[in-house]
Amino acid sequence: MWLVQVFIIISCLYSSLVACEIFEMQGNSIPPARKIVELPDEAIFKIITYLPIEGFGHASQICKTWNSLALERNIWENMRERIHGDYPFNEAIRENAKQHWLRVVVNSSSDLRQIGELIQKYNLKANHPFAIYHELLEDYWYQYDQNDISIISEKAMLGSEVAIARVIGWLAYGHYTYKPNPHAAIRFNEALIRQVNKRAIERKIEGFDNGWFGYPEDSEQAYELNEALVQINDKDAIERKISGLAQGIYGYPENPYLAFSINESLVYKGDEDAYKRKVEGLADQLYGYPKKPHSALEFNEYLIRIGNLQALHRKVEGLAEEAYGYEINHAEAVLLNDQLIIDKSDETAIQRKIEGLSYNLYGYKKNKQRAIELNEHLVLQDNAAAIVRRIIGFSHGCYGYKIDTEQLKQWIENKEGEGKRWAYYLKAQGLKYGIYGFKRNSMEASIYIRKFGIPY
Numbered sequence: 001m002w003l004v005q006v007f008i009i010i011s012c013l014y015s016s017l018v019a020c021e022i023f024e025m026q027g028n029s030i031p032p033a034r035k036i037v038e039l040p041d042e043a044i045f046k047i048i049t050y051l052p053i054e055g056f057g058h059a060s061q062i063c064k065t066w067n068s069l070a071l072e073r074n075i076w077e078n079m080r081e082r083i084h085g086d087y088p089f090n091e092a093i094r095e096n097a098k099q100h101w102l103r104v105v106v107n108s109s110s111d112l113r114q115i116g117e118l119i120q121k122y123n124l125k126a127n128h129p130f131a132i133y134h135e136l137l138e139d140y141w142y143q144y145d146q147n148d149i150s151i152i153s154e155k156a157m158l159g160s161e162v163a164i165a166r167v168i169g170w171l172a173y174g175h176y177t178y179k180p181n182p183h184a185a186i187r188f189n190e191a192l193i194r195q196v197n198k199r200a201i202e203r204k205i206e207g208f209d210n211g212w213f214g215y216p217e218d219s220e221q222a223y224e225l226n227e228a229l230v231q232i233n234d235k236d237a238i239e240r241k242i243s244g245l246a247q248g249i250y251g252y253p254e255n256p257y258l259a260f261s262i263n264e265s266l267v268y269k270g271d272e273d274a275y276k277r278k279v280e281g282l283a284d285q286l287y288g289y290p291k292k293p294h295s296a297l298e299f300n301e302y303l304i305r306i307g308n309l310q311a312l313h314r315k316v317e318g319l320a321e322e323a324y325g326y327e328i329n330h331a332e333a334v335l336l337n338d339q340l341i342i343d344k345s346d347e348t349a350i351q352r353k354i355e356g357l358s359y360n361l362y363g364y365k366k367n368k369q370r371a372i373e374l375n376e377h378l379v380l381q382d383n384a385a386a387i388v389r390r391i392i393g394f395s396h397g398c399y400g401y402k403i404d405t406e407q408l409k410q411w412i413e414n415k416e417g418e419g420k421r422w423a424y425y426l427k428a429q430g431l432k433y434g435i436y437g438f439k440r441n442s443m444e445a446s447i448y449i450r451k452f453g454i455p456y
Contacts, residue, residue, distance in 0.1 A: 053083055053101050070094060084453030086129035086421060099124065103455030106158070107428065108446040115157045115456075120195060125159055129455060130425050136388040138162050143396050144435075149175070151433050158456055161199055164192065168203065172214040182214030189213060198236060201229070205240065209250050223251025235273055238266070242277065246288045260288030272310060275303060279314060283324045297325030312340060313348055320362040330363030337362060347385055350378070354389065358400045368400030375399060387422060391436060409437030428454045 056079070061067065069075065073092065079085070080092040085100045103124050106115050119125060128134065141155060141162045149170075155163035170178060171185035189207075192200035207215030208222035226244070229237030240250050242263050248254030263281070266274035281289030282296035300318075303311035318326030319333035334356075340349035356364030357371035375393075378386030393401025394408035412430065415423035426436060428449050434440025448454070 053079060053097060084421075084424075086453075086455060098122075100453065100455060103128070104449060104453050107432075107454055107456035108449040110154075110442065112153060112157050115154070119157070119159070124456075130422070132384045133388065133422065133425065134159070136385060137391070139388070140392050140395065140435075143392070164197075164199070168213055172212070185214035201225075202236065202240075205250060219251035221251070226250055238262075239273060239277070242287050246286065256288035258288070263287055263289075272308075275299075275308070276310065276314075279303075279311075279324050293325035295325070300324055309344075309346075312336065316340070316349070316352065316362065333363035350374070351385065351389075354399055358398070371400035382420070382422070384422070391426070395436065405437035407437075412436060424452050424454050428452075 056070070056075075071094070076094055076097055077089065077092040079097050080087070080089065083097060083101055083104070085092070085097060087096045087100060099122065102118055102122050106118050106124065109115055109118075125131075138161060141160055144152075152163045152166050156167045168185050168189055169175075171181050171188060174180040189200050189203055193204060203213050204215060205222045205226050207213040208218045208225070211217030223244075226237050226240050230241050241252065242259045244250035244252030245255045245259035245262070260281075263274050263277050267278055277287045278289065279296050279300050281287040282292045282299065285291035297318075300311050300314055304315060314324050315326065316333050316337045318324035319329045319336070322328045337349050337352055337356075340346040341353065352362050353364060354371045354375055356362035357367045357374070360366040372393075375386050375389050379390055389399045390401065390411075391408065393399040394404050394411075397403045409430065412423050412426050416427055427438065428445060430436040430438030431441050431445035431448060
């Protein structure tokens with residue numbers, strides 16, 4: 001009944017607004033009371049709260065009065081609640097509502113062209129509320145069935161680097177009944193480059209250097225492209241230049257001494273990547289450095305003394321795996337890694353410990369139960385990395401977990417019942433792609449995504 005009443009109110013309001021617009025176009029002056037249909041502000045606000053976000057967008061264009069109402073903050077605070085906006089209450093503005101709803105539209109669409117156009121046109125990847133899940137779940141998609149072309153193609157349009165690499169591989173080299181289409185592979189990669197996709201840029205350079213991904217072999221083109229990026233201080237391009245000079249790749253002539261000199265100049269400036277290259281270079285004769293494992297260890301120890309966190313991580317791995325000039329000392333590796341967890345709640349150290357307990361790595365003795373207990377403790381704190389480890393564990397039998405997709409599905413639905421937004425996001429993914437124990441149901445997924453305002 002209330003839906004019928006709302007429809008009648010909105011219909012009457014719409015007719016009044018159209019009349020208002022026509023009257024104004026004729027050059028007449030409309031008294032303020034008539035412009036708002038002689039209703040008090042509270043009544044108009046109530047009516048607005050029933051309009052869908054698309055409807056309000058159109059209504060705000062009908063006449064000047066309603067366009068000005070579109071700027072009222074309380075309107076967008078109310079809209080945030082209605083569309084389940086994944087942005088803070090104090091950021092409830094029109095632009096954020098629009099960005100959120102466009103992500104919902106993308107998530108409920110099956111039109112790959114529309115998905116790609118919306119993401120690019122409105123920069124929907126920027127400040128995405130579930131960006132950390134996008135990144136962490138790449139590990140899941142890496143282990144996903146490679147033959148499901150429709151799902152992998154959609155994930156590629158949504159920005160999954162694992163899926164993008166597969167699609168470009170299919171286009172460049174063929175896939176089952178698909179014939180190779182190198183030109184299509186190049187077009188797709190070039191479109192990604194226009195979006196400043198770093199991996200696509202690297203693919204192009206590697207492609208020219210080796211004749212991969214549909215690109216013709218042309219080392220001069222590889223060199224020129226990389227040098228252009230070096231000129232704007234692109235860190236990845238600088239690393240490629242140093243590697244290129246050390247090994248004679250990417251179109252660079254082999255010149256180990258120049259590679260060494262460039263890196264040393266960056267070390268002097270305090271560049272973290274240069275520190276890493278120097279330690280690796282001295283340990284394994286890379287980047288133009290002579291092999292001097294003891295010097296690698298001494299330099300890394302110096303970095304630790306001045307508080308460099310990455311040097312601490314290298315020491316843990318070195319003690320566990322006899323790298324970076326360190327000799328194996330499992331007890332010290334475990335002690336140091338545990339200290340990073342205690343002192344800094346360091347995510348890399350936590351991941352290392354759980355992997356160590358699961359697979360007998362990094363000096364930890366295999367103890368799957370302890371691995372699960374540590375991860376479950378973090379899951380209770382809504383730690384995104386722990387949640388993803390649980391998902392991958394129940395899906396693929398990792399991190400001490402046994403494969404149990406039914407239990408995974410029940411857990412996601414239980415957390416959905418507790419109002420956890422990440423659980424809504426995961427359930428939507430499950431329904432869309434038939435993963436996490438859910439049966440694939442595109443129609444149900446679309447309804448669910450729209451109902452709860454879930455971004456892609």
